[in-house]
Amino acid sequence: MTYGMDLLSNINKYIDHSVLKPFVTYKEIEKHCLFALEYKFASVCVNPFHTKLCYEILKNSEVKVCTVVGFPLGLTTKNIKIKEAVESVENGATELDIVWNISAFKSKDYTYVENELKEIIKHTPNVVHKIIVETAYLTQEEKIDALDIVIQSGAHYIKTSTGFAEKGADIEDVKLWKSLSKDRIKIKASGGIKDLNTVLAFINAGADRIGTSSTEKIMKEVDGNVL
Amino acid sequence: MTYGMDLLSNINKYIDHSVLKPFVTYKEIEKHCLFALEYKFASVCVNPFHTKLCYEILKNSEVKVCTVVGFPLGLTTKNIKIKEAVESVENGATELDIVWNISAFKSKDYTYVENELKEIIKHTPNVVHKIIVETAYLTQEEKIDALDIVIQSGAHYIKTSTGFAEKGADIEDVKLWKSLSKDRIKIKASGGIKDLNTVLAFINAGADRIGTSSTEKIMKEVDGNVL
Numbered sequence: 001m002t003y004g005m006d007l008l009s010n011i012n013k014y015i016d017h018s019v020l021k022p023f024v025t026y027k028e029i030e031k032h033c034l035f036a037l038e039y040k041f042a043s044v045c046v047n048p049f050h051t052k053l054c055y056e057i058l059k060n061s062e063v064k065v066c067t068v069v070g071f072p073l074g075l076t077t078k079n080i081k082i083k084e085a086v087e088s089v090e091n092g093a094t095e096l097d098i099v100w101n102i103s104a105f106k107s108k109d110y111t112y113v114e115n116e117l118k119e120i121i122k123h124t125p126n127v128v129h130k131i132i133v134e135t136a137y138l139t140q141e142e143k144i145d146a147l148d149i150v151i152q153s154g155a156h157y158i159k160t161s162t163g164f165a166e167k168g169a170d171i172e173d174v175k176l177w178k179s180l181s182k183d184r185i186k187i188k189a190s191g192g193i194k195d196l197n198t199v200l201a202f203i204n205a206g207a208d209r210i211g212t213s214s215t216e217k218i219m220k221e222v223d224g225n226v227l
Numbered sequence: 228m229t230y231g232m233d234l235l236s237n238i239n240k241y242i243d244h245s246v247l248k249p250f251v252t253y254k255e256i257e258k259h260c261l262f263a264l265e266y267k268f269a270s271v272c273v274n275p276f277h278t279k280l281c282y283e284i285l286k287n288s289e290v291k292v293c294t295v296v297g298f299p300l301g302l303t304t305k306n307i308k309i310k311e312a313v314e315s316v317e318n319g320a321t322e323l324d325i326v327w328n329i330s331a332f333k334s335k336d337y338t339y340v341e342n343e344l345k346e347i348i349k350h351t352p353n354v355v356h357k358i359i360v361e362t363a364y365l366t367q368e369e370k371i372d373a374l375d376i377v378i379q380s381g382a383h384y385i386k387t388s389t390g391f392a393e394k395g396a397d398i399e400d401v402k403l404w405k406s407l408s409k410d411r412i413k414i415k416a417s418g419g420i421k422d423l424n425t426v427l428a429f430i431n432a433g434a435d436r437i438g439t440s441s442t443e444k445i446m447k448e449v450d451g452n453v454l
Binding site for chain 2: 027071074083134164
C-alpha cells in the first residue's frame, strides 16, 4: 500500500492511545500521558479510576481524556453506567467509550440496548460518545443491526472491540459499516491493531479513529517513514 | 488422589456456578439458574445486570445470588464500586465478588486499596464479601501482602482470579494463603478450574469455595463416581 506523506504526518490525530490494562501503575499512566502530549494523539483512553490523573496532566493540551464505561463486559446496570459516565465527565473526560449491553443485544432486547445508550448520552451532553459493540460476538446480520442501533442512539462513533475478547477489529466490518452508514456515524477500530500497516489499512477501509496500545511501535514506524 | 464419598456427595456446596461471559442471553441465565437449583450449588455468580433475573429464580432456594463488582478490571472508582455493590444487594445478591484496585495495589498505594474494600463492605453489611486480587499479576511477595490487606478489610474470602486474566488459580497460592491465614479468612479458587480432579486438588489445598463455569462437566464426573 502507498499513502501520502500527509496521512503519515497526521496519523497521530487518528490515535486513541489506550492504557487499559488493570496492572498499570500511577507512574506508568503519567508516562503514557507525557508520551501522548509529545505526539499529540487524539486522546488517552483509560479506565475510570485513572481519569482524574490523566486530566491533571492533559488539561492544558489538545489531547483529550477518553474514559471507558461499563468496560469491558458491558454488563453493569444502566443506572451504574449512567453514574459512571457522569462521574467520568466530572473528572475531566471529554470522550466516553461505552460498552453496550452485549447480553441484552444477544437476547434480541434491542429496545433495552438502544434506550440504555440514549440515557447515557442524554446524561452526558457535550462529550464525544463511542459505542463498543464487540464484533467478536456478533453475526454478520447482527453487525448490521448494531450499526442501526448505534446510529439511532445518537452516538458519534461505533467502535469495534474492547481488546479483551477473543478477536479484535476486522477490516471487513469497518468496510461494511462505512458503506452502510453513509457518513451518519464515525467508526473507531480497536483491538489487535499493532503496527503501522494495520493502522493505515483500517483508515483506508474507513476508520476515523484507531484505538491501540502499540502506539510507541507505530510512531517509530511513522518516524522512520517520514524522516 | 483418593477422596471420601462424603466430599464427593457434598461437592456442590463448594461451587459458585459462574456465568460471567458478556454474550450470555436471558434464556441461558435462566437455564443456568435452574441447573444450579437442581444441584444445589452454593451460588450462581453473575454480572450486575443479571442479578434481578437470577434473584427471581433463586429467591426461594438455598442457592445464593453472587454478583461481581468492578469486574473484571477493578478500575472503576471507589464511588462507583460502592454504588454497584449497594445496588446489587438491593437487587437480591447476598454474596459479592469484588475486584480490588489492581492499579493502586501495583502502585503500592495499599492505603487506597484497603480503604476502598472497607468502605464497600461497610455499605453492604450482612452479605458475604469475596475479594478478587488477580494473582496472575502479583509477585510472590505481593501475594502475601494481598492476603494481609484482604484480612484487614474484614472480607470473608480472598479469591484468586477473575478468569479474564492470562492465568487462573494456582494451587501453590491457595496452599500459601491457607498456611499463612490461620483460618482468619476463607479462600475461593477460580479461573481455569475445568474438571473434578482439579476441583478436588484445590479443596485439598485449602480452598473453601470453587468458582467455575465447567460445572456441568464436573457434576457429570461426580455423578459417575458416586453412582
